[in-house]
Amino acid sequence: MKKLSVLVALALVFTFFAPVLPAARAEETITVFNWYDYIDDSVIEQFEEETGIKVKYANFTTVEEMYVKMTSGGGKYDIIIPSDYMIERLIKEDMLQELDYDLIPNAEGLIEWMKDPSYDPEGAHSVPYMWGTVGILYNTEYVDEEITSWQSIFDPKYQKDVFMLKSYRDTIGITLKMLGYPINTHDEEALNAAKEALIQQKKDGIVQGYLVDEVKDKMIGGEAAMAVMWSGDAMYAIMENDSLEYVIPEEGSNVWLDAMCIPKTCENVEAAHAFIDFMCRPDIAYKNMQYIYYSTPIAEVVEMLDEEELEYEALNPSEEAVERCEFFQDTSDFIDIYNKIWNEITA
Amino acid sequence: MKRSYFSGPYALWMVLFTICPMIFVLYYAFTNGDGGFSVQSILECLEPTTIRVFLRSVKLAFICTVICLILGYPAAQILASKDFSKYKLLFVLFILPMWMNFLLRTYATMSLLERRGIINTILERFGFEPLTLIGTEGAVVFGMVYNYLPFMILPIHTALKKMDTRVIEAAQDLGANPLRVFTRVIFPLSIPGVISGITMVFMPAVTTFAISRLLGSGNFMLLGDMIETQFLEMHDWSFGSALSMFMMVIIVLSIGLLNRIDPSKGERSGNW
Missing domain, CATH: 3.40.190.10 (Periplasmic binding protein-like II)
Incomplete structure (x- = not known):
């Protein structure tokens, strides 16, 4: 009998306080x-x-x-x-x-x-x-100079040693920055210049491949000297391989x-x-x-x-570096031009 | 008459999963982004860059098909011969790779061929110069052959297996040497299987996109890659659909061409 009353009391207490929980x-x-x-x-x-x-x-x-x-x-x-x-x-x-x-x-x-x-x-x-940048991830075992510019990934010295991003916005965007144009330019002359540079880069045999998801594992495995990479992926790769370094080139990039x-x-x-x-x-x-x-x-x-x-530039970019970078703007109105250029580069 | 009810589910299936998608593809191919009629995307299929991609796809698929035929025919013969019929295990070994996911196999192939991959590590261990394997056309063809070889062997094997051995014996009795028996009797009788094999290898090879990305490192854009890019990256469904149509037309034409050289119309062992 005593037990039962305790239970009833407990139940009452719970129903009483329930709304407060x-x-x-x-x-x-x-x-x-x-x-x-x-x-x-x-x-x-x-x-x-x-x-x-x-x-x-x-x-x-x-x-x-x-x-x-x-x-x-x-x-x-x-x-x-x-x-x-x-x-x-x-x-x-x-x-x-x-x-x-x-x-x-x-x-x-x-x-x-x-x-x-x-x-x-x-x-x-x-x-x-969350935020990040696009930059160059490079392997200090293969690269003995200090990488500061996008020019490095267009240097014929690096034969089949550079991975480019299979993402038209990023790849064309950084080339525009290297050539000194705004990243969101609508100017066809600028876009054509970027296209020519990327085609030349491919012709010169610098590019090992155009990939996205596979690149970080390849860079960890030491498959190439340099890769264009998003800072988040770069950070992941750096944690796995000590010889990798990330830099936001001096010409600026995408943030x-x-x-x-x-x-x-x-x-x-x-x-x-x-x-x-x-x-x-x-x-x-x-x-x-x-x-x-x-x-x-x-x-x-x-x-x-x-x-x-x-100290990791991929995780904590300096203010100066970010100042050189630009956001992408909505491209839906001139995607046709990008599409053509991208096909000509990769086809 | 009542039996036609049984075909109902199949008809529904065909309408839902074959005819409807085809209509969608047609619709997108002949409209622009706003839904108006336009042949712009169809014309884009005839531009030099597209033609270049198209020729490359056909070239690689053709090389792959030839290699599969050269490797696959003898393999099918061995498997079908009396000495090996008992060894079911051997047959299983040939189709075993097909039980594993295709993407997984291709990733594995990638790690074999990489610059610091397994093959190059072994070569370096023995003092040889490492080879550039990954990212070449050869790697793409290798991946295709590796993946599609069973599709060549199986139909040829079936055709050889059900061949009437008395015909071969008759040829031998009549004095034909082994080469003649093969060229005049065995090969002509196996042609339905060969044609089946060719179509089953050529079609996936010409439309593939994962193999060229993983083994070609994205250096060799094939039609499949181009279509994928249009849908997933560029959001140009119209051009993507036009490319798909273009590819379908090519496949239909090549199947039609193949069927013309098939001598045994009416009683074919293959799928086509």
């Missing part, structure tokens, strides 16, 4: 749409625990795929994390909400230059998530940024803002950055990096 807010759910393997899962768990908001998580592998899924009505997303030029396009097409920075106090901690990116003035629609946005279709705006704010909190951003190992947009996280990490 976080579980009660569990109906609140947001759907986050992010790149594949681009978040530390424990960060999501911690967010759910602390706020009681449930997170549904969906992946994409290219921003174009994200765009198709988003526009074809395949799913409703509360947070999307696309790249700079796609954000520019989504703003143009009026698909993103303006953010309420009162709900994102932690965004104050962003690195200063990222608060006003060219693709989204004053960050009205997006808050940076890219993935940022969190809230689509107009979002129904849970407050929870979405809470998620963005959470991801900007320095301890969370640090944890997430350590998992992904890309450059962080949060100033305080940079200060938390150790000495060795700070």
